Amino acid sequence: MSETIVILTGAGISAESGIRTFRGPDGLWEGHRVEDVATPEGFEADPVLVQRFYNERRRALLDGILPNAAHTAIARLQREWPGDVLLVTQHIDHLHEQGGSPQVLHMHGELLKARCTLCQAVQSWEQDLSAESVCTTCETAGGMRPHVVWFGEMPLGMGEIEATLQRADLFAAIGTSGQVYPAAGFVNAAKYAGAKTIEINLASTGTSEVFDEHLLGPASEKVPLWVDTLLGSRKGK
Numbered sequence: 001m002s003e004t005i006v007i008l009t010g011a012g013i014s015a016e017s018g019i020r021t022f023r024g025p026d027g028l029w030e031g032h033r034v035e036d037v038a039t040p041e042g043f044e045a046d047p048v049l050v051q052r053f054y055n056e057r058r059r060a061l062l063d064g065i066l067p068n069a070a071h072t073a074i075a076r077l078q079r080e081w082p083g084d085v086l087l088v089t090q091h092i093d094h095l096h097e098q099g100g101s102p103q104v105l106h107m108h109g110e111l112l113k114a115r116c117t118l119c120q121a122v123q124s125w126e127q128d129l130s131a132e133s134v135c136t137t138c139e140t141a142g143g144m145r146p147h148v149v150w151f152g153e154m155p156l157g158m159g160e161i162e163a164t165l166q167r168a169d170l171f172a173a174i175g176t177s178g179q180v181y182p183a184a185g186f187v188n189a190a191k192y193a194g195a196k197t198i199e200i201n202l203a204s205t206g207t208s209e210v211f212d213e214h215l216l217g218p219a220s221e222k223v224p225l226w227v228d229t230l231l232g233s234r235k236g237k
Helices: 042-047 047-061 069-080 158-165 184-193 219-235
Strands: 005-009 085-089 107-116 122-124 145-148 169-172 196-201 213-216
Touching: 005 069, 005 158, 005 213, 042 069, 047 107, 047 145, 069 085, 069 219, 085 158, 122 196, 158 184, 169 184, 169 219, 196 219, 213 219
Parallel strands: 005 085, 005 169, 169 196, 196 213
Antiparallel strands: 107 122, 107 145
């Protein structure tokens, strides 16, 4: 029976492509308090600020940012591994898809999608959002927001993630801080299920001691080597 792999990626995997990580050491996200731009309360208090913030991020993402070798290596693993490979990302960019990944579970939403708070429809969205934006499903203005999971909201796909972790043989966390839950607890769930665990990151994190194995260094270097090793081990069986 082929082994099941669960991969969790965070902001660190996209940093080498030029996308800044979520939060700096000063607690700010590109000059803004997280509470102001990444919570339902922040959106309610100042929707213009929040829409402008994500409009700027969306424009930057579409301005020539490309996947790196870590993204393409994971896509290769998904295509060539004989068992299941569930790719879960905390990041809201589309670089995994651009890198060739056939399936990506965006637990924190997607920057290139918008959600209507009036009818709950989710749609692809590459232009700016504002109070005047019209939902293409209910054809009503005034309810559009970024399809991004903010603090205080439930991450997406948790049922599928938890079920797959329970049968995982290998769990890998790549470019994650180990600080944001529930994702930071995935390694514990995987270990409880008997999975081998590996962390690939630039430096140790708050959950490093839980992992069985560590690869420290840039994701664009370490992930392709890791994938080569995994696929090479299968060829010998």
